[in-house]
Amino acid sequence: xxxxxxxxxxxxxxxxxxxxxxxxxxxxxxxxxxxxxxxxxxxxxxxxxxxxxxxxxxxxxxxxxxxxxxxxxxxxxxxxxxxxxxxxxxxxxxxxxxxxxxxxxxxxxxxxxxxxxxxxxxxxxxxxxxxxxxxxxxxxxxxxxxxxxxxxxxxxxxxxxxxxxxxxxxxxxxxxxxxxxxxxxxxxxxxxxxxxxxxxxxxxxxxxxxxxxxxxxxxxxxxxxxxxxxxxxxxxxxxxxxxxxxxxxxxxxxxxxxxxxxxxxxxxxxxxxxxxxxxxxxxxxxxxxxxxxxxxxxxx
Numbered sequence: 001x002x003x004x005x006x007x008x009x010x011x012x013x014x015x016x017x018x019x020x021x022x023x024x025x026x027x028x029x030x031x032x033x034x035x036x037x038x039x040x041x042x043x044x045x046x047x048x049x050x051x052x053x054x055x056x057x058x059x060x061x062x063x064x065x066x067x068x069x070x071x072x073x074x075x076x077x078x079x080x081x082x083x084x085x086x087x088x089x090x091x092x093x094x095x096x097x098x099x100x101x102x103x104x105x106x107x108x109x110x111x112x113x114x115x116x117x118x119x120x121x122x123x124x125x126x127x128x129x130x131x132x133x134x135x136x137x138x139x140x141x142x143x144x145x146x147x148x149x150x151x152x153x154x155x156x157x158x159x160x161x162x163x164x165x166x167x168x169x170x171x172x173x174x175x176x177x178x179x180x181x182x183x184x185x186x187x188x189x190x191x192x193x194x195x196x197x198x199x200x201x202x203x204x205x206x207x208x209x210x211x212x213x214x215x216x217x218x219x220x221x222x223x224x225x226x227x228x229x230x231x232x233x234x235x236x237x238x239x240x241x242x243x244x245x246x247x248x249x250x251x252x253x254x255x256x257x258x259x260x261x262x263x264x265x266x267x268x269x270x271x272x273x274x275x276x277x278x279x280x281x282x283x284x285x286x287x288x289x290x291x292x293x294x295x296x297x298x299x300x
Contacts, residue, residue, distance in 0.1 A: 024070030025158035028083045029173055031062040032151035033181020035090065037210065039144040041189060041203050045106045048199075049139065051192045052097055055185070056144075060090035063151070076161055082154025089147035096143060103136040171221045176292050179218040182211040183255075183281065183288045186262075190278030201266050201274065208266065208277070211284070212259045219252060222295040231298045238298045245298060251290030258284040 038055040041047055063086040070080045155177055159170030186207035193199055222228050230236040231245040238244035258280050265277040 022074060022158075024066045024074065024076070024083070025079065025155075025162070025173070027062045027066035027069065028079065028086070028151060028154050028158065029177040030180050030184070031059040031066065031083075031086060032148045032155060033177035033179070034059040034062070034185055035086070035144065035151070035181075036148035036178070037181050037185035037207060039141060039148065040210070041185065041207065042144050043141040044203055044206075045138075045141070046200060047105065047189070047192065047203055048196045049097060049101055049105055050195065051189070052139070052144070053094065054192070055188065056090050056094045056097075058188070060087055060094070060147075063087045063090065063147075076157055078157035079154040079161075082151055082157065085150040086147045086154070089150055093143045093147065097139045100136055100139045103134075103138045106138060168221070168224055171224070172296070175214065175217050175221050176296075179211070179214045179288060180292060182207055182214055183284050186211055187278060187281040187285055190274060190281055193274045193278075197271070204274065204277065205263070205266050208259060208262050208281075211288075212256070212263070215256055215259065218291065222291070222299075226299065228295050228298065231295075236298065244294060248291065248294045248298065251287045251294060254287040255284055255291050258287060 034055065038052065038059070042052055063083050067080055067083045067087065070076060070083065152174075155173050156170055159173035160166045162169035162173065186204060189204050189207060193204070226236070228245065228248060231238050232242070232249070234242065262277045262280045262284065265273045265280060267273075268276075
C-alpha cells in the first residue's frame with residue numbers, strides 16, 4: 001500500500017519531485033490531537049461551553065473529511081473505521097453538551113456569580129445574570145476523551161502502513177498528532193478569550209506548555225534514522241539542492257522560539273498580552289506545520 005507520505009516521480013526527470021500527501025491519515029492525525037487537547041482543557045471546568053462546541057465541530061469535520069478522503073482515494077479499513085468512530089463519539093459528546101447547556105460550566109459559573117455579587121455590593125446595581133438550571137447535570141468531561149482514544153487505533157493503523165520500519169512511522173504519526181493538536185488548540189483557545197474575557201490564563205498557558213513539551217519529541221522522531229540528518233548531509237536529496245532541509249531547520253528553531261515568546265507574553269499582566277500570545281501562536285502553527293510536513297515530505 002502506498003505510503004501516506006510518498007514522493008511521486010514527475011514526468012520530467014530533471015524537475016523536482018511532487019509530494020503526494022495522504023490527506024486521510026493527516027486529517028485523522030490532526031483531529032485526534034485537537035480533540036485530545038479539548039478534553040485536557042475541558043476537564044478544568046473553566047472555559048465556557050461554547051468553546052467545546054467550536055472545537056468539536058472543527059475537528060469532527062476534519063475526522064469526517066478523513067473518512068471521505070480515505071474511502072475515496074486509499075482505503076485502510078482499520079484507520080477508516082476508527083475515523084468513523086471518532087466522528088460518532090464527537091457527535092455524541094456534542095449532543096450531550098447541547099442537551100445539558102443549561103447547567104453551564106462550574107468554574108465559569110463561580111466566576112460570574114462572584115463578580116455579580118461584587119458589583120452589586122459596590123454599586124447597588126445587579127448585573128444581568130445568566131440563568132442556569134441547577135437541576136440539569138453538567139456535561140461530563142470524560143465523554144470528550146472517547147473520540148481521541150478510539151482515534152488512537154486509527155493512527156497506529158495508518159502509521160503501520162506508512163512504511164518501514166513501522167515503529168518509526170507509528171511514532172511519527174502519534175507524536176505529530178500531539179504536536180499539531182497542541183499548537184492548533186492553543187491558537188483557538190487564545191481567540192476564545194475575546195468571547196470570555198474574564199477567563200484566567202491557566203488553560204492557555206497549559207496548552208502552550210504542552211506544545212513546548214512535545215516539541216523535543218517531535219524533533220527526536222524526525223531525526224530518528226533515517227531522518228532529517230540524512231537530508232541535511234545530502235544522503236537523501238530533497239530535490240531543491242538542500243534548501244528544503246534548511247527550511248525545515250528554520251521552522252524547527254522558529255517554533256521553539258515562538259513557544260518561548262508566547263509564554264513570556266502570557267506572563268505580562270495586561271489583558272492585551274493574551275491577544276499578543278494568540279498572534280504568536282498563529283505564526284507557531286505555520287512553523288509547526290513546516291517542521292512536521294516538510295520533514296515527512298523530504299523523507300518520503
